[in-house]
Amino acid sequence: MTENVSIENLKQKALAELAALMTEEALEAWRVAYLGKKSDLNTILRGLANLPVEERKSVGAGANVVREELETALKTREHAINEESLKAVSGIDISLPGRPWLSGKLHPVTRIVNEISDIFSSLGFSVIEGPEVELDRYNFDALNIPKEHPARDTMQTFWVDQADASGDRHILLRTHTSPMQVRFMEKYKEPPIRIVVPGRVFRYEATDASHMPMFHQIEGLMVDRNVSLADLKGTLFEFARRFFGPDRRVRFRCDFFPFVEPGVEMAIECAVCKGAGCRLCGDTGWLEILGAGMVHPKVLEGVGIDPQTYTGFAFGIGVERLPMLRYGIDDIRLFYANDLRFLRQF
Known part of the structure; x- marks a missing residue:
């Protein structure tokens, strides 16, 4: 259960840091730190072979669920930052319905x-x-x-x-x-x-x-x-x-x-x-x-x-x-x- 507790703590820490990020550069650094090859989450997954057999399944499943949750949270945050950037640059609320192009027809x-x-x-x-x-x-x-x-x-x-x-x-x-x-x-x-x-x-x-x-x-x-x-x-x-x-x-x-x-x-x-x-x-x-x-x-x-x-x-x-x-x-x-x-x- 120790590994499961550490994975949960890792998730809470990652999500808290992600919510405070405001730039694409910061998002990329966050991705490397929590989802990259040398991240703590990957370290836990690579160490599954050293765990007792009865713990491997639960720890592995928990780690994969956390990875998916972090990837989803990253995409959501990227979308939110892009929307805020567009509003700041153009003053356009991109959440409004689009205006369709007028279709032409014969004179x-x-x-x-x-x-x-x-x-x-x-x-x-x-x-x-x-x-x-x-x-x-x-x-x-x-x-x-x-x-x-x-x-x-x-x-x-x-x-x-x-x-x-x-x-x-x-x-x-x-x-x-x-x-x-x-x-x-x-x-x-x-x-x-x-x-x-x-x-x-x-x-x-x-x-x-x-x-x-x-x-x-x-x-x-x-x-x-x-x-x-x-x-x-x-x-x-x-x-x-x-x-x-x-x-x-x-x-x-x-x-x-x-x-x-x-x-x-x-x-x-x-x-x-x-x-x-x-x-x-x-x-x-x-x-x-x-x-x-x-x-x-x-x-x-x-x-x-x-x-x-x-x-x-x-x-x-x-x-x-x-x-x-x-x-x-x-x-x-x-x-x-x-x-x-x-x-x-x-």
């Missing part, structure tokens, strides 16, 4: 682009992309918008090259995603063709509640035998039904676009005023979301497709206007103000 415009692409993919359209810096030929000329055509006045753009000797410039930021109609048909001349083209477009125009110098469009094109205006209306009505729901009213009216003939516009009942008229819809009760029509024969001829054999339709959707109509947002500039209070709602 609402990106989510809408993905949703629209998924709808048209399910209708048999392939999703492709094109360059934002475009040639004048693809942006205008090949789409039946020659120089001096009045339609160019509605699509003032940003030119990125210098004028040549004749005063013409040829490289610009695209004003619509329609140039990919021509690029795709030039590369894949054999219909059937069914594509949608999402992307950013740029126009040099004043900013207001429904216009921005940079916005997003999704161009659609279908070319095949016997494609008619009825196919166009059926496709766009199905898109509107899936995106807005069956209760939202849709309106088609005649319109003019140089690269389609005939041309139509498609408008959706304003979600803000429910058709009564407000500043978003210009007091009309309707907001145009896309222009469309049957592909002009000159566009097909320009890419080597026989307009006597094949016909097609095309449409261009203004992406930002769709969430405005769906959620009743009355200002397009909110999407690009980087206000997290607005963006977190989606």
Whole structure:
């Protein structure tokens, strides 16, 4: 029992000294003194062979229990000293719950682009992309918008090259995603063709509640035998039904676009005023979301497709206007103000 008494006294002495320690250096010295190879506890364990057989088991078990208790007490004291050090240095109470990192998510415009692409993919359209810096030929000329055509006045753009000797410039930021109609048909001349083209477009125009110098469009094109205006209306009505729901009213009216003939516009009942008229819809009760029509024969001829054999339709959707109509947002500039209070709602 003498050895057991000495082990217990050793434990009480070690714990008393440990409670008074305040630095990592002192903790290390304590560990060497009470748990190291030359410590009194190890000396007792090495001397078990010299004890009577009846005492070895009890003394050995007691020594191992004390070792475990001292090791646990050392870890606890190390943790307490580290906490106190952090509080002294930073003034932060590390016992408080942590603040989680905010998780990111897709911008609402990106989510809408993905949703629209998924709808048209399910209708048999392939999703492709094109360059934002475009040639004048693809942006205008090949789409039946020659120089001096009045339609160019509605699509003032940003030119990125210098004028040549004749005063013409040829490289610009695209004003619509329609140039990919021509690029795709030039590369894949054999219909059937069914594509949608999402992307950013740029126009040099004043900013207001429904216009921005940079916005997003999704161009659609279908070319095949016997494609008619009825196919166009059926496709766009199905898109509107899936995106807005069956209760939202849709309106088609005649319109003019140089690269389609005939041309139509498609408008959706304003979600803000429910058709009564407000500043978003210009007091009309309707907001145009896309222009469309049957592909002009000159566009097909320009890419080597026989307009006597094949016909097609095309449409261009203004992406930002769709969430405005769906959620009743009355200002397009909110999407690009980087206000997290607005963006977190989606």
